[in-house]
Amino acid sequence: MSQIFHRSTNTLSKFSIFGGTFLAAGGLWLALELTRSPYVTNAGVAREQPVPFSHAHHVGGIGIDCRYCHTSVEKAAYAGIPPTKTCMNCHSQIWSQSPTLEPVRESYRTDKSIEWVKVNDLPDFVYFDHSAHVNKGVGCTTCHGRVDQMPLMWQEKSLQMEWCLDCHRAPEKYVRPRAEVFSVAWQAPPNQLEEGRRLVTEYKIHTRTSCSTCHR
């Protein structure tokens, strides 16, 4: 009786076993990369807004403090998006005829809100609290990046859970002195880990990783 399988079948089967494994692994790797990519997370994608508001100009150029607009960042979960009134505090005086700012003036005139596009958008099942972070020495730029260098706003980080946990598991990597929280130019010192550990103790930072910390 002759052989049923040709000798080349050996090579073929070896190749397909190895090939299949690599293909599966490669596919998995691709999928994981994809879910972490800006295509899914939107990180680094500048958003179109009704008014091309520039943080680079207002923060970097003029030097307005974050809290002038984001008033509730120290006392509530939401940092707060400024009401039209805040814009008009200045823009009723300067650039008051600028066509770019017409939507702002229209909003003020008609009492209809400006609808901004949410840039840093957490899923609805995540309950993040700005005040808890800001009061414990997590700087604005740690999560939001150098907003003073963003002409249009984009989301700096992935905002995925592994990114949250990175800090919650080792806060010393990121905490800074409270006085520097709103400083956009702050740079981590070379001995950040050592300094961070000191601040974690001093600020009594007990980061929690239980699910109900953020999901409820």
Added chain:
Amino acid sequence: MSAESRLVPAIKLDLSGVRRRLDGTQRRTYWKSLEELAETPEFLEFLHREFPRQADEFTDPAGRREFLRVMGASLALAGLTACTKQPEEKIVPYVKQPEEIVPGRPLYFATAVLDGGYAKGVLVESHMGRPTKIEGNPEHPASLGATDAQGQAAVLGLYDPDRSQTVRSYGEIRSWQEFLAVLKPALAKQKPISGAGLRILTETLTSPTLAKQLEDVLAEYPQASWHQYEPAAADNARAGALLAFGEAVETRRNFDKADVILAIDADFIGGGPANVRHIRDFATRRKIRGEQAQLNRLYAIESSPTLVGANADHRLPIRPSEVEGAVRQIATLLGLAVSGGSAAHAAWVGPMVKDLQAHAGASLVIAGESLSPAAHALVHAINERLGNVGKTLSYSTPVAAAPCDQSASLQELVAAMSANKVDILLVLGGNPVYNAPADVPFREAMMRVPLRIRLGLYDDETSERCHWQLPEAHPLETWSDARAYDGSATILQPLIAPLYGGKSAHEVLATLTAHADRTSYAIVREHWQARLGPLDFERAWRRTLHDGLLAGSALPEKAVVVKLGDWTRGTPATVPAGLEVAFRVDPSVGDGRFANLGWLQELPKPLSKLTWDNAVLMSLATAKRLGVSSTSNFEGRVESAGEPTPQGTLTDVVEVKSGGRSVRGPAWIVPGHPDGVITIHLGYGRTRVGRVGTGAGFNANLIRTAAAPWWDTGVSVAKTGERRVLACTQDHWSMEGRNIIRAASLEEYAKNPEFVKEMGEEPPQDLTLYPPHPYPGHAWGMAVDLNSCVGCNACVTACQSENNIPVVGKDQVGRGREMHWIRVDRYYAGDPEKPESLETQHQPVLCMHCENAPCEVVCPVAATVHSDEGLNEMVYNRCVGTRYCSNNCPYKVRRFNFYLYQDWDTKTLKMQRNPDVSIRSRGVMEKCTYCVQRINEKRIDAQNEGREIRDGEIQTACQQACPAEAIVFGDQNDAASRVARLKAEPRNYGLLAELNTRPRTSYLAAVRNPNPEMPGPTARSAGQLAAAAGFTPDVADLGDVPERGRSING
């Protein structure tokens, strides 16, 4: 599967089994339902299944096809769900932000919810202009920080999508101006005749502003008249006070000062304008802390089972016709010159009266509305005789505006309408077409009125017969005012602009006088400007609004003396042959005004544990005499080869005939119900109210007469042969006769404070395969004091409101799929055929947050995990719906979303939701979280302020609502915390702790305070309970019970 093979015989309640069980018992056995006591095989099978009948869809061919279709679609989509990108979302900030609003931080406003016109002070939580949750106002005398279930549901009433939304005339949408255009000329015609044809009908009112407005209307139209009617008005109490004192007075009770309380058909727990306060005061005297045990003692005489009877140390269930005889007997024994007493229950009444006398000055006798005016007068005399006046109770002038005999008032109105004397009828609130007594032809008479105007929250039965239906503004969306039970005035402030352009009664009344087009705000403010004085008015006004109460506005005590009169003479009543009927207000939906609130419809009634229906309630003996029974249709067994019967409890429908009128309703056995009486609750059988309430139950008003509003004799009840399915939660999640409830008498407790520990064992801590969890920081725990819990259900509704818990509907409740995260179990001890032997105990059951949680170890996807503070967490996003966790939970506190129960579409309902809690979707398990959103909020607050969380700072929703302060939550790692101290009490025990689950929720055993001189089982020690004296059934035909007449200790 053929139809025949599904023809499984129905389960009959086997009473011989009940009897056998009781015979064998030598200690107090608590049971939840008669089926459980009998341990029928079907019941046991039901028990051992997790969710009753989830496989039902497969036996129904249409259901199976639907399932396959849905499954096919979801399989196709399953792989894609992870690939979705988040949709783009908008942020819509204010144009000019109000100063006090911080996005994400709720504001609280003090106002009041109305209960029969009386104010109960509340604080309403508002998230950026949306009221979402009701809490009690700690400074308000009727609340002291707590609420009742109806108060909690007020916020759902506000957002009810079925509310009347527009002015309508003959069903057509009209405008307010069009209405005024019709009203003005009609009023102009009334002017020359001094308003002789103008009639205004309201419910009970306490609003000072509204009363003043009505006065002004009557001054402008002197011939007009103001009538009042609501079905549960305090007519008898008022008439009783008139008899006793010659004037109407309001009785104020101080339960906290009473050592011995006798409640005669008076449900001071279940309802009334002061029930929340009464529960607090009553429960304060039921607290045992260590050796301190100064318990009060509650006696209850009742003709229909209520929570008062359930909490009583001694209960005398008698027929309604016997009650007055008993009251007269009590008065006679106390030495009052009263005749007509009946010695029928001397063995019970005698020692009880002695106890009252022994606590003269510290006792309290209260009479319920169902008692006759003479009996009310007698109770006033009894209290005076006992020297209680000024101590445990006091009197004041009436709180309600222009109190009157409302039944008579309605009859006058009907007479005038029948005589064509009424040209304009203005019905402000109420719903007389639905709830007028059967012998008062309101509906027919009103049709003779040429202009009928109705202001109502719903376009209901009365609106249907009016020319104009005006949408009423909900109390949470308009300015108004009201008085509490003690007269304290609260100004009601709106939390939101009227959702549907509703008008308040103030605004409607203003159209009758020259002040048309004035807003409620202007009207109420002007009224108080006159009262508070122009000096510093703004400050006083703001203070009153902020506090939710006008300081010092309680009515002063009034000294009144009982003048004995004719009412002391009576003839000994003969107990009539035949059945009697008792009418009571429904414990959930009231007189029907809450019929469209799903939270209240689905709230299991405190004793019957029925939802979505009322029933003809009766004792076991009465049911047997009538030959009616209930069949647990646990498995959805098919009754006939045709349509499958819905799951639930199949029960016989009976026809109740009284005075030539009849209604049909399902019979329901309530252990402890007096024999020979049936109870029917009002509030059901609404024909026009909304998608929730329409068609639920049957209307008892159809046989209730003005002459006998609360009870009647000569009623006949007959089985119709029809059967109906009821959704009852009493047998779901039963716990198989372990020592779930632990109770003792005060005497036993004094002898052996450790009795609780002897009733169950707690395995050593290391008896587990899993490594122990360390709890270095906080360790959240809860203690529930069963001695304080009265079973009022406030916690259930509070939880539903706080945690966005959906309403599932009658069919789903019948399948055991209700979603409540906290339930109140009700257990009985005693012989179900001897109502007087019944002892009732309530137990709230929520997630135990076990330290060795059986649910956590079986979840294949780690969707239920342990937190570092001991919370048993549920991660909805991980849950794939295996339900293994629920299967492994010994407490059956996990709830599964079999369908998409949440309403994702109705806009107003979305506004009610708590933004701090996730909305769960289909296919996800959920359960009590210990209100983790509240824990996180307070933790962040404390961290931001650089301090530790204070004990008592975190209150769970159930704890905050509890009027009895039975629930205490806190950090059990902190030895000084209230919860840690309670857990150190000898009465503390864990539910099923023998399983080594190490529950974080623990219970403090109940301690009753029976009078050793009293007959009846509660007076004896627990060990003797089952060994009661000879048993003689009072029913001639016991039918299929072989052990008939046998002594139960024989």
